[in-house]
Amino acid sequence: MSGIGKGIDFENVRWPEIWEATNDTLFMMAASLVFTILFGLIIGVILFLTSRRQLLQQPIVYGVLSLIVNILRSVPFIILMIMIMPVTKLITGTTLGVEGSIPPLVVAATPFFARLVETSLREVDRGVIEAAQAMGASKWDIVRRVLLRESRPGLLAAVTITAVTLVSYTAMSGVIGGGGLGDLALRYGYQRFQTDVMIVTVGLLIVLVQVLQTVGDILVRRFSRK
Amino acid sequence: MTVQKGEIFGIIGHSGAGKSTLLRCVNLLEKPTSGTVTVGDVELTGLSERQLQNQRRRIGMIFQHFNLLSMSTVRDNIAFPLVLAKLSKFEVSKRVDELLKLVQLEQHADKYPAQLSGGQKQRVGIARALANNPDVLLCDEATSALDPQTTNSILALLLDINAKLGITILLITHEMNVIRSICDRVAVIDQGEIVEMGEVLHVFLKPEHPVTRDFVAQVADSGANGQLLHQRTGRLLRMTYIGDLTYEPILYNAVKPTGVQFAILQGTVSRMKQTPYGQLIVELIGSDSEVESVIAVLRDEGLEVESI
Numbered sequence: 001m002s003g004i005g006k007g008i009d010f011e012n013v014r015w016p017e018i019w020e021a022t023n024d025t026l027f028m029m030a031a032s033l034v035f036t037i038l039f040g041l042i043i044g045v046i047l048f049l050t051s052r053r054q055l056l057q058q059p060i061v062y063g064v065l066s067l068i069v070n071i072l073r074s075v076p077f078i079i080l081m082i083m084i085m086p087v088t089k090l091i092t093g094t095t096l097g098v099e100g101s102i103p104p105l106v107v108a109a110t111p112f113f114a115r116l117v118e119t120s121l122r123e124v125d126r127g128v129i130e131a132a133q134a135m136g137a138s139k140w141d142i143v144r145r146v147l148l149r150e151s152r153p154g155l156l157a158a159v160t161i162t163a164v165t166l167v168s169y170t171a172m173s174g175v176i177g178g179g180g181l182g183d184l185a186l187r188y189g190y191q192r193f194q195t196d197v198m199i200v201t202v203g204l205l206i207v208l209v210q211v212l213q214t215v216g217d218i219l220v221r222r223f224s225r226k
Numbered sequence: 227m228t229v230q231k232g233e234i235f236g237i238i239g240h241s242g243a244g245k246s247t248l249l250r251c252v253n254l255l256e257k258p259t260s261g262t263v264t265v266g267d268v269e270l271t272g273l274s275e276r277q278l279q280n281q282r283r284r285i286g287m288i289f290q291h292f293n294l295l296s297m298s299t300v301r302d303n304i305a306f307p308l309v310l311a312k313l314s315k316f317e318v319s320k321r322v323d324e325l326l327k328l329v330q331l332e333q334h335a336d337k338y339p340a341q342l343s344g345g346q347k348q349r350v351g352i353a354r355a356l357a358n359n360p361d362v363l364l365c366d367e368a369t370s371a372l373d374p375q376t377t378n379s380i381l382a383l384l385l386d387i388n389a390k391l392g393i394t395i396l397l398i399t400h401e402m403n404v405i406r407s408i409c410d411r412v413a414v415i416d417q418g419e420i421v422e423m424g425e426v427l428h429v430f431l432k433p434e435h436p437v438t439r440d441f442v443a444q445v446a447d448s449g450a451n452g453q454l455l456h457q458r459t460g461r462l463l464r465m466t467y468i469g470d471l472t473y474e475p476i477l478y479n480a481v482k483p484t485g486v487q488f489a490i491l492q493g494t495v496s497r498m499k500q501t502p503y504g505q506l507i508v509e510l511i512g513s514d515s516e517v518e519s520v521i522a523v524l525r526d527e528g529l530e531v532e533s534i
Binding site for chain 1: 282294309338340358364
């Protein structure tokens, strides 16, 4: 067994396996991010529009939706993953591997992202919404041409945060055989005490998060007009 | 309350008086609890949401804080109402070019609002409001966030638009200067009620309600105070000139054949929109009969004269 104190020779690291796991992680993150953005945007917009003093003010709809979002957000991811296994099986035919982790990832990240969307939309100047109404804009026009457009920097920041969160969730899905870097770290680094594998996988995860955050920051800056 | 087609109508009041609410009732951004709103021949209060959206395109609106889309360029901001009206790309770009020229922002077309000065932002707001050739332009404290010089240039632009396009302008403000510079008629609002209404010149020279007097005092010279006037021994007159009379040597001509002397205690000579006017408080010193004959001559010339 190698240890940090004795210097590490990375003898246990099988690089092809590492690259495959990296690929799996990237794929899980990207695929679940796409679905999360899609569903989260819709739910976030509905949350915003139905909240108090907004265009579609609907206290009951808002209350129910908000409650569901809160419940999903309060269940720890590792438990959520196990809870929705039957649903996962129904959608993808398996609860294992890369495909098996995408549904729980989406279910966990969507409410989180939806709240971030709701908060970003609240930042949009009420006066601008009013001006659009005065110009004869329909509610759909306002969502599409005012709200989503004006909140673009905020939404990009929300996507970045969600992507980073998804990376850490993919690592956790290793516990139920989800595949990817987290899976590798658990199986070799933790269960077989191969510290070198652990260091490499964690290192790669750190790099991945850094890249995501940096790209996100650049995009936010690029689209800010204030 | 009725605003005539083609006029510039001002509503003035202190903050919280209800002027903003009144203005926003015109395009139903604020729904009145009772009563009706009619613009042109269309009663807006009886329309469905869809119909209201269409009618709102006939009513342009500009705002104190401009309310531009911060993520869109000047060009896209002005194009916004045209896109909503589903014009073709070609028509939109042609109309935007016309509007940019009208408000003199051609060189700034591709800038974002954050890169513009307040006056430029309001010009974008005006161009955007005029895009669909509306019949009415609503101005919600359009100059209150601007410095005096910029205010004047925006007011000049509004006056120009009113003259060129014949568009009816309804504006609210708390600055009497705005009313004096461009309005034809004015309504004074206090605690949700209209307390005085009429031709600007008339309201300005003979304010009746205390609130109106406050506003008039904003722009009038507060020269002679009551105490000073009480100490005078001669006949005190308030003389009001309207129109070209303002620049004639009427007072001099009136006293010349008599032995009456005069002292000007307080005076304003100015313009209201295009009309020159003047108001002087004058002390006439001389025998009663001579003073009376001077007053008669002044009235003959068309001046309003009252003793105080």
